Amino acid sequence: MSVILKETGAEEIALRKFDTGKMFGFQREKKMDFANYKMEWPREGLTVRCFAHDIMNYRYHWHPDEYELNILLHGSQEYCRGTQNVLLEEDDVLLTPPGVGHASFGQQANTTAIVLHFSAAAIRPFFKKSGVYHFPTCLSDEGTRTEERYRQIRFYASQIFTLMQQNSLYAQLAVRASLELLLVVLCTEFEPQRLNEMPEDERRRSTIRRLLTYVEEHYAEKLTLENLADFAQYNRTYVSTLFKQVVGVNFHEYLSRVRFQHALNDLALTKDGLTDIALRNGFADLKTFNARFRATLHRTPTEYRAQLSPDRVIRVGERKFLLSEDPILQAKLRAYLKVGC
Structure with a gap:
């Protein structure tokens, strides 16, 4: 069983219970009844969050400074990571780094995953x-x-999930230890490659946040790099370089992502014509929108719309969480936590 919950900003909310462990310098947030948990260590700038959800229609998004580890529990999941499209089956694992656009699509009912x-x-x-x-x-x-x-990846991820779900006295220490062991596996077994810089100074981080907010507010307009530079009161070259170094893509690619994200949502939730959707979300014409759609999801907007089932469509800003005692979820956690599984 699963429940659709709305988001506030980037975070989903439900019935919430806050527990602050001041002596350890962390904040822990537990979503009651739903498989959705979060811990924070503000002094270290560290957040760990895990949830289990039912995978519905494509919802294109990216995380500026978070990794996303996806483990498929049941069903079949089409997953887009950057320009790569793959089909995941039960127990498959996929890691998406910060800044990389991604989306997933449940190929059948009851397609569920731990994230x-x-x-x-x-x-x-x-x-x-x-x-x-x-x-x-x-x-x-x-x-x-x-x-x-x-x-090992499934083992440590399940250990983190179970510890956060149980919320015992020393859960925060155990979660940190399990996360570090998971990261050891990633760094030693999966050939890391450096994508882009992560600015250490707050001034640069604050600047890029302002720029991204401006793009989000004006994506449907005829927006140029010059407009962005004028807004930020920096020269065009600096803004262009900052985008590439920090966000990982150039300004024009990022703007296309935002436009695509909103157009994809309209495609699933309205019956509007494709040209209207394209123009409303800032694309120059339908041809440009179609080209972006094919490059990202490897199909046309018309083909994708035909695949949608009305009872398996949710908005950007919603997620269909599993209940914490979901039998498939609990069975998979037990299996992954067994030595050698």
């Missing part, structure tokens, strides 16, 4: 050079999903 988010800051001590690191080989398939390295 673990953790801050990019968690991985910083493992590398001499600061920045965001990608693990492109952390993607299992029929021939690799039973390998020991993927068993």
Whole structure:
């Protein structure tokens, strides 16, 4: 069983219970009854969040400074990571780094997954050079999903999930330890590659946040790099470089992402014509929208719309969480936590 919950900003909310452990310098947030848990260590800039959800229609998004680890529990999941489209089956594992656009689509009813988010800051001590690191080989398939390295990933992710669910006295210490062991597996078994810089100074981070907010507010308009530079009161070259270094893509690619994200939502939730959707969300014409759709999801908007089932469509800003005692979820957690599974 699962329940659809709305989001506030980037975070979903439900019935909430707050528990602050001041002596450990962390904040823990537990979603009552739903498989959705979060811990924060503000002094270290570290957040760990895990949830289990029912995978519905495509909802294109990205996380500026968080990794997303996806483990498929049941069903079949089409997953888009960057320009890569893959089909995940039961027990498959996939890791998406910060800043990389991604979306998933449940191929059948009751397609469910465990998702673990953790801050990019968690991985910083493992590398001499600061920045965001990608693990492109952390993607299992029929021939690799039973390998020991993927068993270890499932084991530590399930351990984190179970510890946060149980919420015992020393859960925060155990979660940190389990996360570090998971990161050791990633760094030693999955060939990390440096994607882009992660700014240490608050001034640069604040600037990029302002720029991204401006893009979100004006994406439907004829927006140029010059407009963005004028808004930020920096020269065009600096803004262009900052985008590439910090966000990981250039300004025009990021703007296309935002437009695509909103157009994809309209495509699923309205009956509006494709041209109206394209123009309303800032695309120059239908041809440009179609080209972006094909490049990202490897199909046309018309083909995608035909695949949608009315009872399996949710909005951007919603997520269909599993209940914490969902039988498939609990059975999978037990299986993953067994030695050698």
